[in-house]
Every structure is written in C-alpha cells, then in structure tokens.
Amino acid sequence: MSETRxxxxxxxxxxxxxxxxxxxxxxIAPPGLNEDIVRLISAKKxxxxxxxxxxxxxxxAWKQMxxxxxxxxxxxxxxxxxxxYWAAPKKKPVLDSMDDVDPEIRAMFDKxxxxxxxxxxxxNVAVDAIxxxxxxxxxxxxxxAEAGVIFCSFSxxxxxxxxxxxxxxxxxxxxxxxxxxALNSAVFSDGSFCYIPAGVRCPMELSTYFRINxxxxxxxxRTLIVAEDDSHVSYLEGCTAPQRDENQLHAAVVELVxxxxxxxxxxxxxxxxxxxxxxxxxxYNFVTKRGRAHTDAKISWTQVETGSAITWKYPSxxxxxxxxxxxxxxxxxxxxxxxxxxxxxxxHIGKDTSSTIISKGISAGRGQNTxxxxxxxxxxxxxxxxxxxxxxxxxxxDCGAHxxxxxxxxxxxxxxxxxxxxxxxxxxxxxxxxQRGMTEEDAMSMIVNGxxxxxxxxxxxxxxxEAQRLLxxxxxxxxx
Amino acid sequence: xxHVENLTASIGDKQILKGLDLDVGDGExxxxxxxxxxxxxxxxxxxxxxxxxxxxGVATFDGEDLLAMxxxxxxxxxxxxxxxxxxxxxxxxNMYFLRTALNSVRRARGEDEIGARDFLAxxxxxxxxxxxxxxxxxxxxxxxxxGGEKKRNEILQMAxxxxxxxxxxxxxxxxxxxxxRVIAGGVxxxxxxxxxxxxxxxxxxxxxxxxxxxxxxxVDGRIVESGDHTLALHLEGHGYADFLNTDLNAAPDxxxxxxxx
Numbered sequence: 001m002s003e004t005r006x007x008x009x010x011x012x013x014x015x016x017x018x019x020x021x022x023x024x025x026x027x028i029a030p031p032g033l034n035e036d037i038v039r040l041i042s043a044k045k046x047x048x049x050x051x052x053x054x055x056x057x058x059x060x061a062w063k064q065m066x067x068x069x070x071x072x073x074x075x076x077x078x079x080x081x082x083x084x085y086w087a088a089p090k091k092k093p094v095l096d097s098m099d100d101v102d103p104e105i106r107a108m109f110d111k112x113x114x115x116x117x118x119x120x121x122x123x124n125v126a127v128d129a130i131x132x133x134x135x136x137x138x139x140x141x142x143x144x145a146e147a148g149v150i151f152c153s154f155s156x157x158x159x160x161x162x163x164x165x166x167x168x169x170x171x172x173x174x175x176x177x178x179x180x181x182a183l184n185s186a187v188f189s190d191g192s193f194c195y196i197p198a199g200v201r202c203p204m205e206l207s208t209y210f211r212i213n214x215x216x217x218x219x220x221x222r223t224l225i226v227a228e229d230d231s232h233v234s235y236l237e238g239c240t241a242p243q244r245d246e247n248q249l250h251a252a253v254v255e256l257v258x259x260x261x262x263x264x265x266x267x268x269x270x271x272x273x274x275x276x277x278x279x280x281x282x283x284y285n286f287v288t289k290r291g292r293a294h295t296d297a298k299i300s301w302t303q304v305e306t307g308s309a310i311t312w313k314y315p316s317x318x319x320x321x322x323x324x325x326x327x328x329x330x331x332x333x334x335x336x337x338x339x340x341x342x343x344x345x346x347x348h349i350g351k352d353t354s355s356t357i358i359s360k361g362i363s364a365g366r367g368q369n370t371x372x373x374x375x376x377x378x379x380x381x382x383x384x385x386x387x388x389x390x391x392x393x394x395x396x397x398d399c400g401a402h403x404x405x406x407x408x409x410x411x412x413x414x415x416x417x418x419x420x421x422x423x424x425x426x427x428x429x430x431x432x433x434x435q436r437g438m439t440e441e442d443a444m445s446m447i448v449n450g451x452x453x454x455x456x457x458x459x460x461x462x463x464x465x466e467a468q469r470l471l472x473x474x475x476x477x478x479x480x
Numbered sequence: 481x482x483h484v485e486n487l488t489a490s491i492g493d494k495q496i497l498k499g500l501d502l503d504v505g506d507g508e509x510x511x512x513x514x515x516x517x518x519x520x521x522x523x524x525x526x527x528x529x530x531x532x533x534x535x536x537g538v539a540t541f542d543g544e545d546l547l548a549m550x551x552x553x554x555x556x557x558x559x560x561x562x563x564x565x566x567x568x569x570x571x572x573x574n575m576y577f578l579r580t581a582l583n584s585v586r587r588a589r590g591e592d593e594i595g596a597r598d599f600l601a602x603x604x605x606x607x608x609x610x611x612x613x614x615x616x617x618x619x620x621x622x623x624x625x626x627g628g629e630k631k632r633n634e635i636l637q638m639a640x641x642x643x644x645x646x647x648x649x650x651x652x653x654x655x656x657x658x659x660x661r662v663i664a665g666g667v668x669x670x671x672x673x674x675x676x677x678x679x680x681x682x683x684x685x686x687x688x689x690x691x692x693x694x695x696x697x698x699v700d701g702r703i704v705e706s707g708d709h710t711l712a713l714h715l716e717g718h719g720y721a722d723f724l725n726t727d728l729n730a731a732p733d734x735x736x737x738x739x740x741x
Binding site (some may be wrong): 011018426427428429431432433436437438439440442446447449450451452453454 | 521525528529530531532550552554555556559560562566567568569570571572574577580581584585588620623637641
C-alpha cells in the first residue's frame with residue numbers, strides 16, 4: 001500500500017510552466033504604504049480629485065483594520081511597508097495600434113499562449129492584457145464599440161467614462177468591506193472595465209489576462225462589470241506569475257452589477273505561481289469578488305483555482321431583486337504546500353431568489369483545501385432556495401480537506417439543501433484504469449477531470465479545455 | 481499461453497496463495513472454484529498486477545515474465561480482468577473511458593489509434609452483445625449502475641478490448657437468472673480458438689451456461705483438485721467439505737482421488 005501512496009505523491013508533484021521572467025524596463029515606486037504613495041499612484045494615472053479622495057478614505061479605513069485571521073490558513077506575517085505598490089512597464093503602449101505594443105511584452109504573451117494580434121486570434125475572445133497592474137493593450141475594441149460595449153482598462157474608463165465608474169465603483173464592495181478590499185481601494189493600479197448597454201448581448205467573450213512580472217511588488221487590480229437591463233456578457237480571467245523565492249501579494253477586487261434581467265457569467269482560471277515543493281515563494285491571492293443581481297438577473301461565478309501559495313477568495317452574489325439567480329461553480333486544487341480557503345456567499349434578499357453552489361476541492365501533496373461558504377436568507381426573501389454540493393477529493397495521505405458551511409435563515413419558507421462528500425482517489429480507480437491499459441498519469445488525469453466535470457461543463461469551451469490541461473499539468477510529476 | 485508455477489501471494493504476514501500451479505492453453509476455458517477465502521480473487525489480482533501483494537513464484541504469459549510487468553503492460557499484452565466489484569468513476573463517460581482504454585493498449589502495441597467514428601461501431605456491437613441500452617455510452621463509468629449493469633459492462637469492455645486471456649472474477653455474483661443468461665451469452669460469443677478464459681466462481685450454476693474445458697478446486701491457496709466439468713457437478717452436490725479435510729485421501733467419497741492434476 002505504501003508503494004501506491006508514493007506513486008500518488010510522485011504523480012502529484014507538479015512543475016510550473018509559467019515561471020519565466022521577462023526583462024522589462026519597469027517604473028517602480030519605493031516600498032511602503034502611506035498617503036504620499038496613494039497620491040503618487042493617483043497622480044501617475046492623472047486621476048480626478050474624487051477618485052483620489054475615495055482612495056484616501058480607503059487608506060484611512062485600512063489603517064484601522066486588521067488582517068483577517070478566521071480562515072484556515074497559515075499565513076506568514078506580511079510587512080505591508082516592504083511592498084512596492086506601483087510597478088508599470090515603462091514603454092507606454094499606444095493603444096490605437098497593436099503594433100505599438102512593446103515587442104518584449106508581445107513575446108511574453110506569445111509565450112503564455114495569449115496572442116495579442118487580433119488577426120492571429122482564432123477564437124472569438126477580446127483580451128485585455130495586464131502586466132504588473134497596468135493594462136498594456138485591449139483587443140477588438142472597435143468590434144465591441146459597434147455593439148455599444150465598452151471594454152477597456154480601468155484607467156481609461158476613469159478618463160473616458162467617469163460617470164459610469166463613479167456611479168458603480170464601490171457600490172458592491174464598499175471600501176470598508178474588508179482589510180484586503182480596503183487595501184485594494186487605496187492602491188489599485190489598473191484592471192478592466194466593461195459596460196454592456198441595455199438589451200445588448202455581448203458579441204464575443206471578454207477576457208482579461210493578468211501577469212505579474214516585477215519583483216517585490218504587489219498587484220492590485222480592480223475589475224468592474226456593469227450589465228444594464230436585459231443584457232448578457234461572458235467574461236474570462238486568467239493569471240500567471242514568474243517563479244520567485246519570495247511571496248508576492250495579489251489583492252484584487254471584482255465588482256459585478258447585473259441590472260434587471262441581465263446575465264453575467266464570470267469565469268476564472270487562476271494559475272499564479274504556487275511556490276515550490278517546500279512552500280518557498282508563491283503568490284498570496286487575497287481576492288474579493290462580489291456581484292449584485294437585480295430583479296430576474298443572473299450572476300454565475302465559475303472558478304478553477306490551481307495556482308497561488310495561498311488562496312483567500314469567496315466570489316459572492318447579493319440576490320437583491322426578486323427571482324434573482326446566483327451560481328458558484330468551483331474547482332480548487334491544493335498541491336505541494338498550497339493552502340486554499342475558498343467558497344462563496346449567497347445573500348438572499350429578494351423573493352423567489354435561488355442559488356446553486358457546486359464546489360470541488362482537490363488536495364494533494366501537503367495541500368490544505370477548505371470550502372467556506374455562507375448561505376444567508378433574509379426576512380424579506382420569501383421562497384428562497386439554495387442547493388449546495390461540496391465534494392472533496394484527497395490524493396495522498398499528507399493533505400487535508402475541510403468543509404465549513406454557514407447557513408443563516410430568517411424566513412421559514414426557505415429551502416436549503418447541503419450535500420457534502422469526501423473521497424480519496426482511489427487506488428481502486430487507478431488500478432481499474434490501469435488494468436484497462438491506461439498509464440497511471442492518464443488514469444489520474446481522467447479520474448480528477450471526471451471529479452470536476454460538473455464545474456468544467458460551466459466553462460466556455462476553450463477555457464474548459466485549458467482548465468483540463470492545467471489540472472493535468474498541475475498533477476503530473478516529472479515522470480520518466 | 482499462461483504458465484503459473486508455485487505462485488505465492490501474501491499481504492503482510494498473511495499468506496493467501498501458497499504455491500499455485502496452473503497451465504492454460506490457447507482457446508481453453510478453465511473454471512476455478514473454491515470456498516470463501518480460498519484465494520480465488522487474490523489469484524485474479526495477482527495475474528492482473530494489483531499492488532499491495534508480496535508475490536513469489538513464476539507466471540509467464542506467452543513466455544514473457546508476467547510478474548515483471550505493470551498492470552497496464554499486462555493489459556497491453558492481452559490480459560483482461562473482469563472485476564468482481566467493478567469500480568465507479570464519476571464524471572467520466574463510458575464512451576470516453578472505453579476509447580481511451582482501447583487506444584492505450586493499441587498505442588502500447590504500436591498500432592494506430594482508432595477514430596471516434598470507427599470506435600462507435602465497435603462499441604455498438606459490444607453493447608448489442610450484452611443487451612446494453614443506447615444511453616449507456618453517455619453515462620459515467622459504473623456510477624449509479626445496478627449490480628447487473630456493472631457486470632454486463634465488464635463483459636462489454638472485454639468485447640471491446642478483445643483480450644487473449646480473460647480472467648472473470650465472480651462475474652455471476654449478484655445476478656438474477658436472466659442477467660446470468662445475458663452475460664453467459666456474451667462470454668460464449670467471445671470464445672474463440674485464440675482466446676482463453678479463466679472463470680472464477682462459487683457456484684456451478686454459471687458453468688451450466690459457460691461450459692469449461694477444465695475445472696480446478698482452489699482450497700487454502702492451492703489447487704487441490706483438477707478435472708473436467710463433472711467435477712463442478714460433484715461440488716454442486718457435495719460442497720467443498722471433501723477438500724477442506726486436512727487428510728485429503730481420508731475423505732470418503734472424494735472423486736478422482738489420486739489422479740494427478
């Protein structure tokens with residue numbers, strides 16, 4: 001039996017493919033966080049006064065707050081004064097023409113498999129490419145503009161669509177929401193903004209690709225998506241980072257606003273550098289994601305989290321309007337010494353609101369994986385419904401899976417279902433597949449992908465293929 | 481085809497197979513019968529290469545050292561095990577599983593992979609053999625299957641894999657008479673001069689449908705008696721009591737006593 005265990009360990013010892021660094025001429029602020037730095041960031045971005053004030057209020061709030069410690073995570077103390085809060089590639093891209101993107105940056109994205117040349121794009125996806133917190137280019141802008149869709153970097157949106165930004169920024173995740181959200185609000189550098197006008201079905205998938213490149217910098221993006229009445233958008237997000245020995249902080253905020261009968265589908269494939277097998281290095285991924293669904297609106301989060309040393313992330317939906325729908329589909333993998341504490345909050349406010357939570361946690365190596373979720377039904381939410389399913393899969397004997405569901409119900413008509421299971425990958429399953437001729441690697445990949453099937457089914461096609469591949473790579477060892 | 485000599489298997493201190501000898505020629509069907517705990521399933525898994533056993537002795541397959549091969553190499557060599565308890569793999573559909581399995585052994589043998597369309601034809605033929613419903617291919621491997629469906633699925637997989645040696649481990653357990661007929665029908669259709677089978681069972685009943693060329697009695701990790709199908713009939717009437725006696729020759733009505741196995 002011990003032999004089988006070591007086989008599983010071998011199969012699950014991962015290699016990270018995206019650990020390369022690109023030599024870019026970078027503009028970096030001195031480390032430390034104070035009013036001057038916030039003013040510097042705001043000035044660098046030539047921001048209006050109201051936004052500077054908003055940032056400063058967030059900084060004040062943050063100073064009064066403490067880093068949360070309720071998650072089942074073992075986080076080494078973070079010195080927030082030793083981090084640099086601003087890094088940007090120096091060569092300013094001219095956004096009108098793709099050819100003006102720094103060739104080094106273009107080469108970096110080519111290496112990552114994200115072509116920035118529109119003519120080379122095979123799939124129907126518009127990309128906003130963000131390096132070290134700054135948007136370097138956005139593709140397919142004209143095509144989208146014809147449909148009335150705005151898709152641009154957050155900084156551009158602040159200048160070109162200030163009213164839209166001002167109206168919605170912080171409307172779902174207020175500056176005081178939590179420690180990391182406050183930090184982000186004070187120092188966020190860039191991110192994506194997207195606006196779908198009433199009645200418009202966005203003609204293509206929108207995608208943001210995040211890349212951390214610089215050393216000793218934090219990455220703080222802010223994404224805001226506003227879908228007006230009767231509109232529809234599907235948004236994808238991918239992330240990677242170089243392999244480095246020190247931990248890097250990533251504290252992002254994503255806000256979604258789905259107005260009446262609108263639908264937002266938000267998919268993430270998170271593959272930040274996870275650190276090495278001894279737990280050295282890796283990204284601290286502390287992210288606040290939340291959407292507000294108005295009457296008959298639907299917000300659906302799908303996430304595949306395979307990277308980061310530590311993941312602290314709870315994409316949530318406030319089901320504000322009657323008959324609003326919230327969905328959360330998650331695959332979270334903790335391998336080596338990775339820790340993930342992730343889940344969702346579904347807050348039922350409107351009548352006849354419904355939510356679905358499908359969480360698949362995979363633990364391997366010495367990884368620790370926690371599902372933490374809240375289903376809250378307020379007094380106003382007559383006939384609220386929730387279905388939750390949390391499945392954990394353990395690969396090996398040194399990893400852990402934990403499930404922490406919170407259910408708070410204030411209306412007697414609520415129907416809440418919670419199902420949970422924990423299983424191991426079966427030596428039985430591996431043996432069965434091998435008896436049918438498959439190698440151990442193929443068998444493991446097939447079994448784990450099968451475990452995640454319900455979530456992968458929710459991803460757009462190209463992303464589903466990518467997610468399967470990523471999961472296989474993350475679990476594959478250096479066999480040979 | 482298969483030569484087994486003085487095969488031993490143990491888990492920890494517990495020895496289960498204590499020197500098992502067996503020779504299986506091309507196209508032969510051998511039945512192995514024996515009481516609970518005699519080592520029947522262990523023998524099947526020792527042949528298929530399940531990890532966790534301490535194995536000793538000799539087992540060759542077409543002259544190759546079977547015991548030195550990984551389970552997947554044994555499958556590629558043409559050994560198939562029909563599981564007593566087929567394993568569930570949630571989320572993986574049968575069609576995908578079967579095609580991956582078939583293409584894995586084809587690759588290992590240096591053959592071309594089979595395309596989706598050709599495979600569908602192969603799968604449909606196999607499904608007809610064991611009377612599987614059309615929705616079967618879209619369902620997850622064994623997940624939510626009834627006992628009978630799981631066993632039929634094993635025979636279906638065998639039909640797709642076209643093994644040279646099939647070891648069927650208690651394929652009849654938990655089946656009603658109709659299901660037994662379907663499965664036996666499938667197995668019989670797959671009999672051929674090139675394909676050998678080892679049918680492991682508790683009960684003679686299965687052997688009414690799958691008529692073996694040889695019957696062996698396995699008791700306490702050894703084959704204690706071998707004969708033709710009439711041996712199975714004798715066991716049906718008398719049970720294994722005759723063979724459990726430590727002094728075998730003292731058993732009053734032990735059949736064929738003294739005949740070399």
